Amino acid sequence: MVYPNRNIEYRYLVVKAMHNYAEIQIRRAELSEVDAIKDILREAYKPIKKELSRMPGALKEGMDKIARHIQMGNQYVALIGNEIAGTMRIGMRGQVGVVSRMAVREKFRNRRIGTIMVEYADNLLDHQNATCIEIEVYGSIDYQADYYDRMGFSEVERKERAGEEIIVMRKDLCEEEEIPEEDEFRI
Template identity: 25%
Template structure:
């Protein structure tokens, strides 16, 4: 497989993407699962997510390298999951996915977007804070964050 430096393309996911999405998410979370026990199966239920929520994929050379799952309920949106295959990190896929889901949420009438990350992933908390998110609470192993959009 040849890996290029092309910018990733962003599009809506469809049910034919489920297997590739699962593989991408599992690769993205593999390093974290090695150091944190008890993480849920974050790639479970993708069919349902595609049907009931909004799922975007990032592609390079027709290979899914990342994804974001968004749920919108009125003025509040939830970034359910975002994952980028570490093999393709540093190409802007995560940044582009976040921009797209923020725009989508805003277009659907949301004024705020929230997410939850694991307390054992302080690099995520720092990254989201750098991107304008604020911590709004902690409960158990979850750190909840919010961003006005």
């Protein structure tokens, strides 16, 4: 699948996007990358930690849990050259695709890497027949909800977890079909 006005091609569930600064490749993480993933999460969630009343769940995770997600095939990394620039977790909850633990190294931010990662997850989950994608963001971190809103996600629920407001955002993957007026199955 090739998107117009972008040099992004989805092949074998690997994204290669050409930009003037580097090539981005997204693939499943390997066990040898547990430390790098933990470092990226620590770096990305450090400023968020200051705005919350509790430690973000991503910072509480140990290496064993990250390794388990790598073994299950749910942990992905974005590479620029041979360097890991970002990470995310992608999974299915029934027919709902779930993206979590999205993080990009500070030195690689504002280069559309996060956008390419979300597009990759969108494509992957669409191929896994997900009906929609859900992502949770912190209610107190305005820019998170704004970012995913620009990516086509909509707020569907607000809930509280461990004293923090969580916003559940969703993006539908199924296009609604127009049912012709003369359809014999219409009510």
